[in-house]
Amino acid sequence: MTADGKGLVGHAGVVLLRRLADRIGLTRGLAGVLPSSAASGWRERVGVLVQLAVAIVLGARSVLEAEQLQRHHQGLFGNPVSDSTVRRLLTGLEAPDAA
Template identity: 55%
Template sequence: MVLLRKVAERVGLATALSAALPKGTGPCRRDRGMALVQLACAIVLGATNVLEAEQLQYHWRPVFPRPVSDSTLRRALAAIDTPVAARVERARAAIRRVMWMLLALRPGGFPWIWVCS
């Protein structure tokens, strides 16, 4: 899970998602792209709902230095309508192309996994 979060940061997934999602309002608004990345990581850890996702982030504090509340996660998910979903899909596809390019540039791909093409 730590590798997943680090890869998401390094290839720009959170930044791409942030650009695709509408910005929150208010003085303490959180980055919704990073909120979705943290939600995905919490799901990898076993979360089955947003409350569990919040609790896992607090439990894994070294991995999630700024945990996202369940209400923030709900607002981030509620902001995804059809046009936003299309932008998220384009952002995801762009990051996926980056990942495949990085794999192609490394002789033999990642040495510890086999990737089906």
């Protein structure tokens, strides 16, 4: 490594972070409280939420940036989640009395 920043891999820890979520039980714990379905086209909400959290750690400041990061790191994240899917998930997580 040199001081000029060339040859650095800024997102190298994303795999460890994603696996950490599984290892400490975050993914399993969320699966116990978030609804799921076997319906065609249904995105597993736990995966969407964990992918969003990892994208935020990587620097995403909006759901659109999170989608772009996921698309860039598709080998790590799997299929990217659209910003509209993330918005629906977040809207569904709001407390009923939050309005």
